[in-house]
Every structure is written in C-alpha cells, then in structure tokens.
Amino acid sequence: GQNIDQPTEMTATEGAIVQINCTYQTSGFNGLFWYQQHAGEAPTFLSYNVLDGLEEKGRFSSFLSRSKGYSYLLLKELQMKDSASYLCAVRSGGYNKLIFGAGTRLAVHP
Amino acid sequence: DVKVTQSSRYLVKRTGEKVFLECVQDMDHENMFWYRQDPGLGLRLIYFSYDVKMKEKGDIPEGYSVSREKKERFSLILESASTNQTSMYLCASSSLLAPYNEQFFGPGTRLTVL
Numbered sequence: 001g002q003n004i005d006q007p008t009e010m011t012a013t014e015g016a017i018v019q020i021n022c023t024y025q026t027s028g029f030n031g032l033f034w035y036q037q038h039a040g041e042a043p044t045f046l047s048y049n050v051l052d053g054l055e056e057k058g059r060f061s062s063f064l065s066r067s068k069g070y071s072y073l074l075l076k077e078l079q080m081k082d083s084a085s086y087l088c089a090v091r092s093g094g095y096n097k098l099i100f101g102a103g104t105r106l107a108v109h110p
Numbered sequence: 111d112v113k114v115t116q117s118s119r120y121l122v123k124r125t126g127e128k129v130f131l132e133c134v135q136d137m138d139h140e141n142m143f144w145y146r147q148d149p150g151l152g153l154r155l156i157y158f159s160y161d162v163k164m165k166e167k168g169d170i171p172e173g174y175s176v177s178r179e180k181k182e183r184f185s186l187i188l189e190s191a192s193t194n195q196t197s198m199y200l201c202a203s204s205s206l207l208a209p210y211n212e213q214f215f216g217p218g219t220r221l222t223v224l
Contacts, residue, residue: 004152008150031210033210033212033213035215040218041217041218042114042200042215042216042217042218043153043200043215044215045210045212045213045214048210048212087152087153089153091211095141095158095160095166096141096204096206096211096213097143097155097158097168098153098155098213099155100145100152100153100154101152102150102151102152103152
C-alpha cells in the first residue's frame with residue numbers, strides 16, 4: 001500500500017531549530033515535496049528532493065534518503081510566522097500525482 | 111505569479127443537493143487536481159485531469175464527478191451531497207514547464223452539508 005507518516009504536532013521556541021521527519025512507503029517514487037500551509041490558507045511549495053542528500057533554501061533545508069524511505073524538513077532561526085502545518089508529499093505514478101501525509105502542525109512560541 | 115482561484119471560500123448546502131465547485135488557473139497548466147482535506151487524513155485526491163475533456167479517478171472518486179471543458183477551468187460536481195462530504199476542497203494545477211512540476215493550490219472551499 002501507500003503510506004506517508006509524519007508527526008501530528010510539534011512545538012518549538014522562536015530562534016531555535018526544528019526538524020520535521022517524514023517516512024514513506026509507496027509503490028513508486030519520483031520525488032518528494034514539502035509544502036507549508038497556514039491555517040485557512042492554501043498549501044504553498046517549500047522544497048523538492050528527488051536525489052539523496054540535502055537541499056538548502058535560506059532558513060529551510062530538506063533531506064532525502066531514498067533507500068530508507070525517509071525525508072526531513074529543517075527549519076532554522078524559527079520565527080513566529082513559521083507556525084503552520086507542514087505537508088510531506090511523494091510523487092508516485094504518472095500525471096504528477098502526489099500522495100500526501102496527514103501533515104505536521106508546528107507551533108512556535110516566544 | 112501562478113494564480114489558482116476557487117469560486118467560493120465557504121458554501122453551505124443541504125443533503126441531496128447538486129453542488130458545483132469551480133476552479134480556474136491562469137497559467138495554461140496542463141494538469142489540474144481536486145483534493146479534499148480532512149483533519150488527521152491530509153489531502154486525498156478525488157479526481158485529476160491532464161488535458162481538456164480528459165479525467166482520471168483519484169483515490170476517493172465515489173460520489174463525485176468532474177468536468178474540464180476548457181484548459182483553465184476544472185469543475186468538481188457532487189451529484190447528491192451527503193453529510194460525509196462536509197470538508198475542505200482544494201484545487202491545484204501543475205505544468206511540466208514548472209521547475210519541479212510542483213502543484214499550485216487554490217485557497218480552498220469549505221463545504222458544509224446539512
């Protein structure tokens with residue numbers, strides 16, 4: 001079957017670093033996406049990994065290990081505005097179909 | 111900037127009504143998708159379309175149909191709304207020309223079926 005697991009909730013302190021993990025088991029793999037979704041808003045694209053390793057984009061980095069079916073999103077220098085849900089999604093099969101995890105709700109407190 | 115718009119942010123309908131949710135994208139994207147988002151379940155794919163008049167079932171198509179008569183517009187139809195279709199509905203589009211072929215999402219329609 002198809003399964004993507006990520007923690008339901010996390011909390012962190014402003015200025016700190018947080019790592020959100022995602023493990024997946026899918027019948028195919030053609031890339032992994034991370035999206036950010038603020039409450040009541042549309043998900044917005046954060047990062048994409050298709051090869052093993054780390055992709056860095058400012059305060060956000062994403063890591064992929066295809067052999068382990070594992071990814072993480074690293075957020076540095078946390079700000080209050082980073083309080084949001086973070087969605088892990090795997091592209092599997094044709095037509096750019098994505099399979100989403102249930103999302104991780106991150107609360108950043110002062 | 112890519113813009114995906116949805117016809118309503120909030121909608122309240124009665125059981126048995128026929129419901130139309132409209133989605134429009136302005137970037138000539140080939141692919142369009144309809145998801146529903148429920149707490150604890152994440153986004154689940156209902157239907158998608160890879161070209162005008164073409165449609166494919168997603169993971170949970172039962173109780174839904176779609177229409178894509180023009181490239182920019184993708185409609186989701188609830189033939190006879192039921193209370194278990196109360197949910198947040200998200201439309202997305204994507205293009206092979208985008209750097210990662212990432213999906214761009216609309217703001218969502220929160221549908222309540224009474």
